Amino acid sequence: AFSADCIETLEEINEEIRESFEEAGGESFTYIPCLNDDAAHVAALGEVIATNLKGWIG
Known part of the structure; x- marks a missing residue:
């Protein structure tokens, strides 16, 4: 799935x-x-990103 809208597609x-x-x-x-x-x-989305960055950032 797209995580950002594509204005042209929406139109x-x-x-x-x-x-x-x-x-x-x-x-x-x-x-x-x-x-x-x-x-x-x-x-x-923020939760998914934070979960996947555990151990990579402090």
Whole structure:
């Protein structure tokens, strides 16, 4: 998974892919924002990094 948003990809999903979906007859398109736009995600990443750096930094 990506740990950072790719602005171009987000634009493509929310605009271009939505348009293709609707043109193909899709009726209900739901765009779900990236999960990393949350303090809990940043905290979890920090914990993973800290755990993996144990013994390497003081």
